Amino acid sequence: MSTPDRRYVITFSCPDRTGIVARISGFLADAGGWITEAAYHTDSDTEWFFTRQVVRASSLPFDAAELRERFADVARELSDQATWRVTDTGDTKRIVLLVTKEGHCLHDLLGRVASGELPCEVSAVIGNNEALRGMVEAHGLPFSYVPFPPPGVNGDARSAAFDEVAAQVEAHDPHAVVLARFMQILPAKLCEAWAGRAINIHHSFLPSFVGARPYHQAHARGVKLIGATCHYVTADLDAGPILEQDVIRIDHGDTVADMVRLGRDAEKLVLARGLRWHLEDRVLVQGNKTITFT
Amino acid sequence: MSTPDRRYVITFSCPDRTGIVARISGFLADAGGWITEAAYHTDSDTEWFFTRQVVRASSLPFDAAELRERFADVARELSDQATWRVTDTGDTKRIVLLVTKEGHCLHDLLGRVASGELPCEVSAVIGNNEALRGMVEAHGLPFSYVPFPPPGVNGDARSAAFDEVAAQVEAHDPHAVVLARFMQILPAKLCEAWAGRAINIHHSFLPSFVGARPYHQAHARGVKLIGATCHYVTADLDAGPILEQDVIRIDHGDTVADMVRLGRDAEKLVLARGLRWHLEDRVLVQGNKTITFT
Amino acid sequence: MSTPDRRYVITFSCPDRTGIVARISGFLADAGGWITEAAYHTDSDTEWFFTRQVVRASSLPFDAAELRERFADVARELSDQATWRVTDTGDTKRIVLLVTKEGHCLHDLLGRVASGELPCEVSAVIGNNEALRGMVEAHGLPFSYVPFPPPGVNGDARSAAFDEVAAQVEAHDPHAVVLARFMQILPAKLCEAWAGRAINIHHSFLPSFVGARPYHQAHARGVKLIGATCHYVTADLDAGPILEQDVIRIDHGDTVADMVRLGRDAEKLVLARGLRWHLEDRVLVQGNKTITFT
Amino acid sequence: MSTPDRRYVITFSCPDRTGIVARISGFLADAGGWITEAAYHTDSDTEWFFTRQVVRASSLPFDAAELRERFADVARELSDQATWRVTDTGDTKRIVLLVTKEGHCLHDLLGRVASGELPCEVSAVIGNNEALRGMVEAHGLPFSYVPFPPPGVNGDARSAAFDEVAAQVEAHDPHAVVLARFMQILPAKLCEAWAGRAINIHHSFLPSFVGARPYHQAHARGVKLIGATCHYVTADLDAGPILEQDVIRIDHGDTVADMVRLGRDAEKLVLARGLRWHLEDRVLVQGNKTITFT
Structure with missing residues (x-):
């Protein structure tokens, strides 16, 4: 997958339940986020859910810091065991x-x-x-x-x-x-x-x-x-x-x-x-x- | 991917725009649908969006026929160029x-x-x-x-x-x-x-x-x-x-x-x-x- | 490798020394044997030599039994530790x-x-x-x-x-x-x-x-x-x-x-x-x- | 295949006939040549024979120039259409x-x-x-x-x-x-x-x-x-x-x-x-x- 311009990458995992995809994609859609990559996996042994979503930075009306703040609420709402991260391809690793x-x-x-x-x-x-x-x-x-x-x-x-x-x-x-x-x-x-x-x-x-x-x-x-x-x-x-x-x-x-x-x-x-x-x-x-x- | 029990498979495509994933996953979440596989692709040449979603049949309160009826509304709402299909793994091919x-x-x-x-x-x-x-x-x-x-x-x-x-x-x-x-x-x-x-x-x-x-x-x-x-x-x-x-x-x-x-x-x-x-x-x-x- | 018509397959191994290939190929050449496949290997740990040779049955003036008899002399001459076998693709396995x-x-x-x-x-x-x-x-x-x-x-x-x-x-x-x-x-x-x-x-x-x-x-x-x-x-x-x-x-x-x-x-x-x-x-x-x- | 020490590499091709392998390997064996790699191929369309042989330089009592001279005689004897080359891994390419x-x-x-x-x-x-x-x-x-x-x-x-x-x-x-x-x-x-x-x-x-x-x-x-x-x-x-x-x-x-x-x-x-x-x-x-x- 090529990532020609600036993107935010969200990775998230928590115990599986219905509605996770809907909640995350709804959150992004409400903010106008343009998703360029999205992948999901549920582990059948542990029943944990994992996702990675990539959003065009320019499609959101706020920056990475605010995305993190807002997404923290979504994550907390979905599970108190959630693990997640938002990275910015504009930050050099x-x-x-x-x-x-x-x-x-x-x-x-x-x-x-x-x-x-x-x-x-x-x-x-x-x-x-x-x-x-x-x-x-x-x-x-x-x-x-x-x-x-x-x-x-x-x-x-x-x-x-x-x-x-x-x-x-x-x-x-x-x-x-x-x-x-x-x-x-x-x-x-x-x-x-x-x-x-x-x-x-x-x-x-x-x-x-x-x-x-x-x-x-x-x-x-x-x-x-x-x-x-x-x-x-x-x-x-x-x-x-x-x-x-x-x-x-x-x-x-x-x-x-x-x-x-x-x-x-x-x-x-x-x-x-x-x-x-x-x-x-x-x-x-x-x-x-x-x-x-x- | 194994499909041990009965599933409905939704395939859908239309011109890309924001909110498609949110609309489809929201629709499924509202109905209690348990998604077991989900994949997305946007073609960069034509800017068309494609998805395939697999839902446990037992997680929905209605049958395939009604899923088709309800999904038709969702598809129509998303695009008048949408192409989609719902199949039932319980039907022998x-x-x-x-x-x-x-x-x-x-x-x-x-x-x-x-x-x-x-x-x-x-x-x-x-x-x-x-x-x-x-x-x-x-x-x-x-x-x-x-x-x-x-x-x-x-x-x-x-x-x-x-x-x-x-x-x-x-x-x-x-x-x-x-x-x-x-x-x-x-x-x-x-x-x-x-x-x-x-x-x-x-x-x-x-x-x-x-x-x-x-x-x-x-x-x-x-x-x-x-x-x-x-x-x-x-x-x-x-x-x-x-x-x-x-x-x-x-x-x-x-x-x-x-x-x-x-x-x-x-x-x-x-x-x-x-x-x-x-x-x-x-x-x-x-x-x-x-x-x-x- | 295809073997469309009848062949004799010779496999042979013994401690490596000079002249093994020459002796075996000389023996076959003297009998008019037409070699269709030949492969060699010397193991660098044990210094043993291995070969497999395939000869068109029709090119030899004698049958498999006599080939075995004659080749036994060659093998004995090359080494008293030699292991070898001659098989005939005309014999069904x-x-x-x-x-x-x-x-x-x-x-x-x-x-x-x-x-x-x-x-x-x-x-x-x-x-x-x-x-x-x-x-x-x-x-x-x-x-x-x-x-x-x-x-x-x-x-x-x-x-x-x-x-x-x-x-x-x-x-x-x-x-x-x-x-x-x-x-x-x-x-x-x-x-x-x-x-x-x-x-x-x-x-x-x-x-x-x-x-x-x-x-x-x-x-x-x-x-x-x-x-x-x-x-x-x-x-x-x-x-x-x-x-x-x-x-x-x-x-x-x-x-x-x-x-x-x-x-x-x-x-x-x-x-x-x-x-x-x-x-x-x-x-x-x-x-x-x-x-x-x- | 590793070639840790100095080797001569002989490549040779000519119309196929019986006795080529015997002649070449006999020539090398008579000179005391220690063959470390040998491969053969006959093309079934053109009926041409191809071989590559690798000999330890130290096993021969003469140098590359003399090997070329002597091998020229062997090649000429086998076919007037023969193409061949002897290279020395000691010569830097x-x-x-x-x-x-x-x-x-x-x-x-x-x-x-x-x-x-x-x-x-x-x-x-x-x-x-x-x-x-x-x-x-x-x-x-x-x-x-x-x-x-x-x-x-x-x-x-x-x-x-x-x-x-x-x-x-x-x-x-x-x-x-x-x-x-x-x-x-x-x-x-x-x-x-x-x-x-x-x-x-x-x-x-x-x-x-x-x-x-x-x-x-x-x-x-x-x-x-x-x-x-x-x-x-x-x-x-x-x-x-x-x-x-x-x-x-x-x-x-x-x-x-x-x-x-x-x-x-x-x-x-x-x-x-x-x-x-x-x-x-x-x-x-x-x-x-x-x-x-x-």
Whole structure:
């Protein structure tokens, strides 16, 4: 869906009942709102209702702040358990990227941001390795190196490194923290602090091959497709809500090195799609799953 | 989307304006209607609005006939150009299949109907060849043989054969006439009589390889993917509104015979998906295109 | 690859060394053999070499029996660890199908056999439920009902049922025993007796969702693609060598029932492809993996 | 297929006969050659045979020059119509990129070259627009601007511009001239001069939507998948031998702008795959088709 001019995006969820659509669309119609996208979903397990509505900003006689105020009344009326948000596509979103040495996802995202394909600006790239500084600075973006202790060394040094990363990230108050092949497991307190904002790309078709070296695991198992998964980070390793997945066909002739090379294309696409949907407020989380209004 | 119990399906389109969703959802909410699916689309070229809404029959205090009556008022109020329909999933839909000698699509559809996957019953299978009689009768269904003159012989004999087919088809007043690899080009008057109901499967990724022997054309061109297209039949050969398409990868080692074999799987899937969407009233036609609310 | 007329298919493997291709192709060339397909693979972990060669029967001055005798000398000369086989496409292969109640894979395979797409004849269909008898007999094939004790009841009754199945299967000495959604776990001794011949279709993208109710597991995890896996049966549940896999995209709106319906198409295709490759001697097993010369 | 250390790649074709594989593999075996990849194809229409063989350089007692000399004798012996080539993966290949304003394919290829994924170096990027200079120079590569007359203006000015492009390209004697969304139609004499080396990416699934604005054509036709095609450039517009194709699913909600955005991912992948195969000597051309030994 293209959004050529300024829009307000409303996302809303509450326990299902009759009349929700009527109430929300009636509210918007009464204000003269021109709806350009509308999507609905009711989860059959929990009986919760979810919607995403996009309205042309110019069709409403008030601004985003007043829309929020007025919509709050509608939401309260519909349910005291309602969760909702109104965002304005005129507000630029900020993202922070965390990287290590593998540069393909970073290169891909920087290209998409530069071409205007992703509706955001990159506030910072933080690396626990200097390898990708050049790529970042060539795009005129700030790169910050935060050294980490070697793998296996835990405790205070690692904790301090994460505190430094957290401080730098928070300084930008980003809409998304993207782990673009960042080879460190986030501590539980950061998972919590960044809940619903920290997005990881895992190089397997989850739940297969959780954890380290998934292509080696895939090669050992003899699968015929390899995959990639974009998910929100939670304290449970590689088990957070999935935004997007895809696969690539391989055959018996492909070595682990071939899988690594081929898999990069799946990783790039899956991360870019998941991130775009997140930034366009197309993703609603329910328990350990996502509703993706694409 | 599963539809476990009885539903009413409303499809509606008219020139876009504000308040359509509010009016329709308000109407349903006022009647206590429980909406289980709702989808919207506005075509940016023509500025027409399209919607499909599914309501639990048991949630309304009136039956389908009265829903139609009441909705007619709503539609009239919204636009004097509105097109709409209300169908009842409790009414069994009928289809008629036209075949020649290739049995894979027929076999596939009969299996899907028998297992309850397609919401319809097969009223009749009409063949211009006796080859598939056995397969049809093994399913306990009537097979009717209507002989056609050999290819190249046109005029009265062909016209009479089509008149016979048309008479048999009309006797069942079917919701869909499926050309399941029927090797005859429908005359213009049948295209018109069955507009929006005659569904063909063409064994290429249209608009590539219109007409006869598309796999031979594909082989001669050296394409790397072959495809299949399910479309509504119009007087313009292989140019009607497309319901669904898909492709299968081939390589230089595949002969035309291999393509024929591999392509069958694409044909079966694409026809089955297109037909299911048609029978579930998920397909709205606009000019030469479809809106498929899947 | 199409094989329109009679061919001999040679499959061969041994530890890799130089000169294997030269020796085999030299042997065939000296006999005037016309090679129509040739494929090679060296496994980089084990340094074993694998090949599959197809020769026009009419190009050789001797029959399959003599080809086997002569090739035995070549194989012995190349390695005392060599494994090889020569099959004749003129010999019809036999398969036995094991089923329970779900008929989509059975229906699909019977259609493919009837149309000549799968190079085999169905010797028997054995069911632990009467549900699919009609479908089988409509194809003019024998259906044998072997009752099993209810789930949870193990021990002698189950063992006796499997003995009966085994006796019936062995009476046909089949080239493949296909578990076409057979809802029983084979005992270890049958896994061993049918090693390399028993082919199962599992309704998930293995190694995800091993065991019972994989679509329920997939729904609970919130994956964005569901899959199917065709594998050789081993004593380790759903962990045997994989012949083929594929996936189908789903979204948040799909219930478990939708997944079951959509997944059937993946199951049918994946089983049909895996079985065809097996019957065309395209699959070589190495440890827990397959080389599939497709 | 990974090629971690130095290899010689032999490609060979001639009219089919018995004994070709034996002669070539015997020649290599006699010299102690360790074959790491071997693929064969016989075209059933023309009865021509094609092969690609990869040999470890270190396994042969002579260098590439002597391999060429010796293989020439083998080739001559097999057929006086034989076409063959021996390349050395130790020789770095050069490519020249032609671009206009759309930077996504360029950005993607530069990333792949920088990461070592494509076995080549970029000798130059030539643009008929200054838009992409910055991207090229950020990679430390030379960008050359060659102004072209506006669309519609043909004759001497355009001819002179192409002469300038040709002169710059020839100065690098490149193994591939990649039209990475270069918005000019090559004159016939350049098509001829660069036959088998000029590679174009066309943003449609050819042969559908030849020529200008294929996404507009696709939108007008209402297709359900859009595609991209990588092909060798010939004098016949968008009709040269196809190296690779792929598609992406769209729906009725996607505008032309959405197609442009989504299609970029197909274009990048298809061009990168086709170019890699070309650079690894995996592509043999026969008439208007390719054999791609992937």
